[in-house]
Amino acid sequence: MSHPKNSNTEAMSTQNDPSSKQPSPASREEPEPSCGNGSLPLWLIGMTGFALFSAGLYLGIFNGGFRGDIFNERDSSPALLFPEKSVPGALAGTGAATATSTESPVERGKKFYNNPPASCVTCHQPTGNGLAGSFPPLAGSEFVQGGSKRLGMILLKGLQGPIKVKGASFNGAMPAWEKVLSDKQIASILTYVRQEWGNKAGEITPDQIGAARKEFAGRTEPWAEADLLAVPADAELPGGTPAVAPVAQEPKK
Amino acid sequence: MKRYPLFFIGIIAALGLAWIGVVGVPQSQLGKLQPQVDEDNSLDVYPINGAGMAQQGHRSFVANGCVSCHSQQVRGPGSVDLERGWGSRRTVPLDYLYADPIQLGAIRNGPDLTNIGIRQPNPEWHYLHLYNSRIVMPGSLMPSYRFLFETRKITGERSAEALYLTGEDAPANGYEVVPTAEAKALVAYLLSSDKSHPLKEIKLSKEGSVK
């Protein structure tokens, strides 16, 4: 009883008479769907084989031995496909600040200032102006341009509680970096900030930071402002280059 | 269905096998992980099931859907994660032994937070960042979480916990903004986010594995 073929043309042919009752939607339908007997196209069989092959190959190469403790796909058999690469400086751990030996301490320090793990920039800002009330400025700071001892103390052990810098008060918390940064890294950061943003102070060497680490090895708590002020403003750590006004740099070892 | 039992068996087998393959077998491989203990220093156990504030902070992390923008996994040397200093090594299943619910993350609109406790150990920064991320990161797209803070009248002395806010963010005269317990818990959680502990037995990639 169902109408075959295009029910649409049937319906349209009666539309000239709007008052006539249209056949109900259910009577205008095609029968329920059926399935033809088309055969699998050849290209599809080929594609199936290709997919099976590719998947098998991929699984064969990158399976990591199906072990629960291999996490990198290159640590799979066969090792032939992935000969061990030796990429200089590819070691993780130095973050974005992988230094090359031809960089100056200032360039190195700038990288560490701006990138993890130190990211000094997030608090002290790219301008070195810090954030009022929270993070002291480094630009024009009397601490930054003063003696290396106070700086070594601050960087290694951190600072807590209120502190006055350039006449303004700050109540942030400077983290301790002794476990995260090496002597070389701390020294280069300090060297960088001491000559940036109009600051005019000399280089700080890794030996100096090493000396500070030894001197304060027993200290576990961050410093307070009083501790810093107890140290003379121009106190230097041993092992540095003689403090001179900015002139030609001494050749470094 | 009486008519086609084979069909049903096929479906159930297919679905069941997939579950076994993708969940069951990994569970058998990783289900019995134990924290590693340093023989020389038996106090050095990793990971530790942190309780208290960090745990509550983790719940706040989940409740606010932070995982919608932040991941908590460090990929291996083939990726950019280590170069960006998000960790000193990749993360492995052992690191997440006590993460419940685990929030590995699938989208990075913001940086990875696995080791944020090392990268940004300054709680003041975190409080400011949560209150209005654009104070410490101009141009940041992170939402403000002012509802994690309380603006209250200063009674007597200004609270030591009060945020130092300037400009438009500053509260009205005589008022201060202090973190609620939830904010403190969340910041404690972030500060405790550290999955850099060296691994003893787990083999990392040939290319630059770091202990």
Place this chain on the structure above:
Amino acid sequence: MNLPASTPLPSSSCCVENRQRIDASLRMPLLFLWINAVGWLLLSLVLGFVASIKLHSPEFLGNCRWLTYGRIAPLSFDCFIYGWAIPSGLGVVLWIIARINGVALGRPLLPVIAGLFWNIGIVAGTLEILSGNSQGFEFLEYPRYVFAILFISYSLIAAWAFVILNEGESSGESISCWYFLVGLLGFPWLIGTGALLLKPSDFTGVIQSLVGAWFAQNLIGLWFVTVGLGVIYYLIPKVTGRPIYSRQLASLGFWSLVIFWGWTSSTRYTGGPLPVWVVTVGIGATILLLIPLAAVTANFALSLNGSFGKIASEPSIRFVGFSVVSFFVAGLMGLITSLRSVDHITHFTQVSIGETYLYLFAFYSMAIFGAIYYIVPRLIGREWVSASFIQMHFWGSAYGIGLLVFLLMVGGINQGLAWNDRINYQSAVDVSDALMSFLRVSGLAWLFLIASITVFVLHFLMVMIGIGNRNNEPVLLAHVEEETKL
């Protein structure tokens, strides 16, 4: 039209009175399910729109705790899936199964009550997420009691499908019924092993992630893909009057999909803290999904061969045509982005969100719209009112989802390239700058979608109430000449 000799149909299903009896029995439950479902769809789209604004302007509605991005972004998906997609699909599945088997629904009131409880469950789940009680896994954010409500409501509706199948006569011949069976069984299976009997927090550590990924991926495969394909396998031959091209192709496509799809979930964590073999197996299985992708798309294309004009004229086929193309694109994107070399760029970016929208809206929802346009006149005995409204719905949705997916894909690639370039994009703020213009324009895409669905809702209401079309001719989108048959 020549019916193929291979599958003789029982006479009862050709009987018009029988069809009308079936339709009458399903009228109340289906209309109830669908009106609620499109309401949730609209809500989901509005939430998605608000979330998309917050992505580039975070202070927008920024002081309301309940509207923080991390809550409404997942909520938008949950309302879409549980509020719109599953109830609407259940309605379509019931109707198709009933029609194919020639059996009416015994107790129309029960699915209505079940649908009511389903809605109560979702309202509860929505309030839980908004108030911060999310469980933390994609598509699994609702608390367990909500899933218990959903499971019971679902079973009450799905049970009828099995009753009909049992009484019916020809379902073994129907490709649609194969797919619907997988969907009907798959959803309770997933809820049982992902949210009720077992859930991620019953495991420790990264296994939780595997369970969560498996749930999300299989929800797409075992419900969206199967029901969507089942609907298309029904509508194409039904509306064109021509058989599906090949049973062999259909079998190959069906079994390869069901066998391989479940293994692909671990690609969500490529590079993550998992044993490498788990991810490799996932990628291998995704490569194997090329088989059903090719088989199913070829079958559809060859079945439509000679009837392409229907895409222009019949609303249902218009939507189905869009859906078929989307299925192909979605499958292709899934394959390409799973390969590690591409994943290196696209992981953690908006690309994965774009893929989800491809499956959820561009493929599944468009097929369901096609089905609704076909079924509603049969349920209530009145045709749709206006071809313009249908055109607005179609083009609004097509442009909307097309634009949205395009922006997310291209923007996501930009985002990925920026993340990988730590020299030029040092901070996260730099990376989001690379994504910014795409995010801003995406608001337009959402507006298209919201507008198109609003038109659809209005049209639906008009038809239900009885406004408009008096002469009851079928609404066609274009007038085509009768085509010469091959």
